Amino acid sequence: MKVLKFGGSSVASSENIENVLAIVAKESKNEKVVIVVSAFGKTTDKLLAAANEAIVDINIAKNTLETIKNLHFEIIENLITKDMDVVSKEVFDLFKRLNSIYEGIFLLQELSDKTLAKVASFGERLSSFIIANAAKETLNASHKESRDLIITNNNHLNAQVNFKISNENITTYFNNNNNQVVILGGFIASNSSKETTTLGRGGSDFTASIYAAALDANELQIWTDVSGMYTANPRIVKQAFPISEISYEEAMELSHFGAKVLYPPTIQPSLRKEIPIRIKNTFDPENSGTLISKNPKNNNGVKGISHIEDISLITLEGGGMIGIPGFSKRLFETLSQEKINVVFITQASSEHSICVGVYENDALKSKELLEETFSIEITRKKIKPIIVESNLAIIAVVGESMKNHQGLSGQMFSALGRNNVNVRAIAQGSSEKNISAVINKYDAKKALTTLHEQFFEEKTKQLNLFVTGVGNVGERFLAQINQQKKFLKENLKLKIKVIGIANSKKMFFDESGINLKNWKEALNNGEPTSLDSFYNKVKACNLVNSVFVDNTANKEVSEIYEKYLRESISVVTCNKIACASSFNNYKTLKEVSRKYNASFLFETNVGAGLPIIDTLKNLINSGDRIHKIQAVLSGSLNFVFNNFDEDATFHDVVAEAQKEGYTEPDPKIDLSGVDVARKILILARESGYNLELEDITNNSFLLEESLATSNNKDFYDSLIKNETHFQHIFQEANDKECRLKYVAEFENGKANVGLQHISADHPFYNLEGSDNIVLFFTERYPENPLIIKGAGAGADVTASGIFADVIRIANQ
Structure with a gap:
């Protein structure tokens, strides 16, 4: 059995719902499936907005409700043919009930959590009922209310699930249900008094995970409008790409730090049962998406970069804290009692200060509460008044196997420093799954693009060169290296050696470094060459920090870049053909470059030695x-x-x-x-x-x-x-x-x-x-x-551009 959850964007229109039903039909061919759906589009937000409008003006609320109603009946008209009258009557009655609730809000001038939960529940009650009836027309499907199965406590808007009772209800119901497809609404539940409750932020995902765990599902699929969890937010970092596989812990870390495709509570029930979770794209169903599991196959260092904005730092600081137990306990108790979420913690080893991050809208309240808690110590000047810094963001680099990769912290903070991003606070857990830093909110976008380039784009240092093409450009390139050899060693502490050279007829290798004063003679006495023989020789050398330099305009040479990159051999080229070939090839070269930690640089593709591409990258980053x-x-x-x-x-x-x-x-x-x-x-x-x-x-x-x-x-x-x-x-x-x-x-x-x-x-x-x-x-x-x-043309300036790219690699 599989559990499939479809979010609001996946069911925002009748066309989208038809896509959903096609996916359900395919997934249910060979096994039973449980379908959990969100409300249509932004329906829940609109329902809650209308509830708030009802206190001020019932007519405005009714106009909003009418808009919501029209959308639902439009979808019914487009999807339902067999039982339209029955479906329409039930939906009409639900909207009539909603209208009565709004009138009650207006008359009583009161909007309690209990009423808000009841109002919010109608989105999923409506969507699941309509989609189930649309499914019945072509599938062996049924509809069930989640409120009958999932039981919670009395916290109406962010209810805690009673898993013992809920799991019993779920297993009993599905053991007695013979339908191939069962469709339920997410987000909603009920308490022991049969009052409607909701599961809070990300509640529909959570609902699906509850069903998957209770039923020991083979897989939980979260269908949304993106093709998985990305290396960074693709709306901010255009070069971001989907992560193929990731662990539960990594997914939780990324989602905690703002990866909105998944919310942290979703993972917990499935994690306990070790049920794989797959994030898929409703609008690109053939894409494999992201698989979240216990033992992901690709476990290489950093998996993703995420961030949270609108953060405030609250600092408790003073010499009176040193050696005195209990300050941390009192701080966290004070915030916990008022249900203020702490998203970041760091403490100086001297015990002189404790710094916590909270959401900005909790900052003022937190400050007032803590000043009251520590009023005596503040008055006696044992600690300073509570310090609050706002307009901040947390940026996090996440990867379960980061502890096995040396220098990641150094790379992270060096990259931020080079781009003038000031770090206010740092936290790293002992498990080393996450390195997080607090920065200025203004710098968040720049920091994300900077770190993405650092960890997922060109970065490998290379110092051993294999040069093909030694005509006009190649000859001048070798002359420039020879000329600058002493300068590089003395000023940049770089030693660049040319190990192999080739033209269309001959090639010559010397692992100790070719003498650039008489390379022409050495090449003339070299062995016959071909693209494959040159590549095999480079591969056999197996030297660290290797760079393949292409000074030709040859299409065949450009077609073997991928082979070099897959051997962690960086490529520097003035040959435009590869980067101007098919987009898929261009993208593949970039991806392979990142995967195998091999740089792919082509500054001279545009403007010879002019820093055009480099400037463009800096602008974007x-x-x-x-x-x-x-x-x-x-x-x-x-x-x-x-x-x-x-x-x-x-x-x-x-x-x-x-x-x-x-x-x-x-x-x-x-x-x-x-x-x-x-x-x-x-x-x-x-x-x-x-x-x-x-x-x-x-x-x-x-x-x-x-x-x-x-x-x-x-x-x-x-x-x-x-x-x-x-x-x-x-x-x-x-x-x-x-x-x-x-x-x-x-x-x-x-x-x-x-x-x-x-x-x-x-x-x-x-x-x-x-x-x-x-x-x-x-x-x-x-x-x-x-x-x-x-x-922008000429052998000397082109050669200098290639040389600059080699130095870039060495200095990365």
Whole structure:
């Protein structure tokens, strides 16, 4: 038997409910299933809002109730065909009862917890009844009231379950029930007097867990609108991804610290019975989601990062506390008696202070209570007046096996420090499942993105290099390493060794480090090479801190990055093909990089040595959001159109650009706009957007004849043949007193590249030589963009960009 719980978003409309019923039909083919449903959409919130409105104005409450009623009858009309009259009458009677309750609230001018619980219960009573009747039309299904089965104490709004009686009720009922599907409402229960109670925050999840434990279910499934528990809140951290497997304890830690897909009480009944819990997406049912179990398969260090906002720190401090027992007891008793939840605790080893975190709306009350409790000590100046700090957040790094991974605390606080996030307090349990820190609420988003990058994105240090491609860029790269060897050792304490080099014909390896003064001679005397043989040699070396450096523009080379990353070998590349390939491949490379602790860096994919991608990452990681990108991203095209006029032939200018090393080996890649399209695609993806190369609108200025050529000779011949076409393009811009620039633009999830007429007042007008320029319009730079400008092509600057990426890895 399985228990499936569907949340409010899963049953918010008739279309969504049809998805739910399709899932139920599939899950119930081979075994009985218990279905627990929440109220439709935000119905419970609206019901409670109407109850509060009823005290002020009964007519406003009735208008709200009418809106709720219309939604329910619309769903009935769309889903029910066989017994519509019976279902409609029952639902009508429930709304009539609700109306009477609201009128009572208005007349008595009183709204007790008992009444609030009764009002709140109608959401699940209505949804479960309607969904059950819709299910009956195609499935062997029945409906049962949870209030008849789950018995609680008299706390109407946050009731404690009597598991002994509830479990007996549940097992008795289901032993006598022969239906394949039983549908019940979550969140609601009753006390021994048959009065309605509710189970509080996350009550529907809790209800499902109660049923799963009582029935010894094979699995508890929580169906929601996301595909599992994420490494961080995906609404804040765009790079966050679902966790495939996680332990009960890790799930509880993450949910305690704000992972809203699951609430901590949900886990307890299932944890006691060791029943697996799976978080699944109603709108993507084939996705495996997150499995919560006793022994998850992937148990590697940090599992997730979560946070709670609106926290206040309350500090009890003073020399009079040292060596005197009882201060902690009195503090926690005072807060406990008033039902104030403590979410964070830390105490100095000197016993000089105790610091606790509470929710901000409890802070003032907590301060008053504690000042009363410790009034004598405060008056006698044995302790200081209670200190309250507000506008804080708690950020937590969670992972059950963190204790087996050295240095995680150091990584966490170093990353926060580098990004100017001040830590106010720290707590780490002896089990080391969680490291939590209190920070300024303002820094919460920045801290989340920073820590996610630290623990789930590029991070591995690498110092042993394996270089493929030693032409223009590769040769200068090796020269720069040789030139800076002494500086790196003395100033950065880094020793970078080149262990292997290769071109298309030969490869050479020396595990002690290749002498970069005579590497050409060594390579000439090397052995025959292939992509596989080079990879196998790198793998056989099995050196720590290994980096594969790709200085080619070769598609086949780009296709083996994943193999290196899976061996924990980092990849640095100026080759754009991988990052501009299918989004799935780009995403896979990122994921594999994280999984195997191997960096994947490609700063030179855009702007050669300019810090364009690095700047973009820093913007995103610090919480900024990209609105628009405008850029001239082709040094070769900028060189071409800066030098092309009526006195020069287009063919000769392009040939000169290739001679100077500005173009790709195949200049058509640059002139067709494909190279620029790849660059803006990479910037869009790094901004968090899912785009493919074919999504980029390419307004090419080349004629079809040039685009159709298959080799450089034919391509250059086509340029000579169509010189008139290019002169016309120049003259048209010249007549308008404009300059020609090949511009890439990204805005509102769409991108395009093409030749544009740039007037004298535009930032692109005076872009000289082979320079690139990028304008980032963001939330922080909405009108005056952040501008990056400089040499964007050429072997030296490209080599320096690759070198910078290697140093980034070494310094991580």
